[in-house]
Amino acid sequence: MKSKVTMQDIADRLNLSKNSVSQAISGKDGVSEETRKLILDTADQMGYIYQAGRKKSQAETSGYIALIASDFAFAQKGFFGEIYLSVEQETRQRGKHLLIQSVDQESEQELILPPVLENQGVEGILILSHLRTSYMDMVISKGLPTVLIDHHYPAVKADCILTNNRFGAYEAIHYLTELGHLNIGFVGNIQFSPSYYERFEGFRLAMRDAGLEMREEWLLLDAVEQTEYMMDAMKSIPDQPTAWFCVNDGLGFILNSTLQQLGFQIPKEVSICSFDNGQLSQLSTPPTTTMEIDLKLFGRKAVEQLFWRMDHRQEPFVEMLLPTKLITRESTAGPRM
Known part of the structure; x- marks a missing residue:
């Protein structure tokens, strides 16, 4: 089972001293504002759980959207990578920060939720592509508005953005x-x-x-x-x-x-x-x-639906089907008679 993210983990990720990380997280002097912001952003992305009572920075108070997907999905950079970039851009334009979390096979099988979901500032969740139904149900059970991107299943109670x-x-x-x-x-x-x-x-x-x-x-x-x-x-x-x-x-x-x-x-x-x-x-x-x-449309509609769901939690769940477009190239022609 995965342990919680520590200050040392954050320091190792950024190649900084643990003391610098501690100073930034505790709000003490000793690090530049640029470094402090980098440390706080990285801590949030890694799912670091803050001690009760820590004063939040201005960046944190604007809220976060979590994007989770399997290792396999994130590896498909050509397809899901473009959706992710669109999600990130749309989220930023709406004044929120995007936190991404890859789910490895072991975590998925053992139903270990991503640490990022422990961040108290997360307001909504996007699930990109396929994760097993039992895992998605656990994510949804957190009670946060959730939208599935390019996946759906009858038993999963969430909004879905899909290709037609x-x-x-x-x-x-x-x-x-x-x-x-x-x-x-x-x-x-x-x-x-x-x-x-x-x-x-x-x-x-x-x-x-x-x-x-x-x-x-x-x-x-x-x-x-x-x-x-x-x-x-x-x-x-x-x-x-x-x-x-x-x-x-x-x-x-x-x-x-x-x-x-x-x-x-x-x-x-x-x-x-x-x-x-x-x-x-x-x-x-x-x-x-x-x-x-249209992969950019995928990302844009997913974020739009999530923000709508955040304001309309009691409305029925919906599935949105996005159209496709035929691109004709040289691999097709009429059959030879």
Whole structure:
């Protein structure tokens, strides 16, 4: 179990003496105002619990918003990093300070809450991406207004800001059918997150509306982002569909590379469409057609909803679905007749 943050921990983080940290936290002379502010900000970010009766600085009285996420989510810098930057900017514009806390696997499994939530100045919580339901329930039980970003689950009682995954996937499949594709496959692990399952639902709805068959061998519902998996999967398929829809750009990138290694021409023989409009969709050769998510809008709407919730605690919880946008690139074309 993790111990509480100490003054020595703060000193080690900043490469300062413990005495300097003590002077800053206790409000005594001996450190510059710039250093004092740095120490106090770092103490808050690390979740340092102040002794009762300590006089708070002007920075503290303005209040804090806590942003927590798993180590895995924070590691996805291209996607969640942009959301985080948007959250930080929007929070600052509203006169609050953002405290971030990564949740490691052990803490999540053992239901150890982040130290930052012990900060008495925290007024609201943002949970970024997926954390296990029991852990989110413990966070929410703190009684602070909480908003989930890019994740939801029926049992979790909180506001959620989400991508309209179903309609986004539906639009992608509709685009492929408009190009003339009648044989379309699906690639994605639908057990990994609600978002991927919802994209499969959108795929299924679009295929049904177009009157197209979903062939079992073209439904890779447990796909992982590994070249070995993709090569084995593609080799096991007796005949390729004319187009594939992938639930994210990582899978689209690996599928593109794998099919070309097997001798298929993209998009002349097989078209590929993915989701997210991340860096991999742009680095792929050819670049991948994808559904774009407005990540800055994600952050902005999450903070807006949290501040609304702080003033309307008794209102029913809501889910806000943000739209996607089709970005057409060279990985898709009409099927060869």
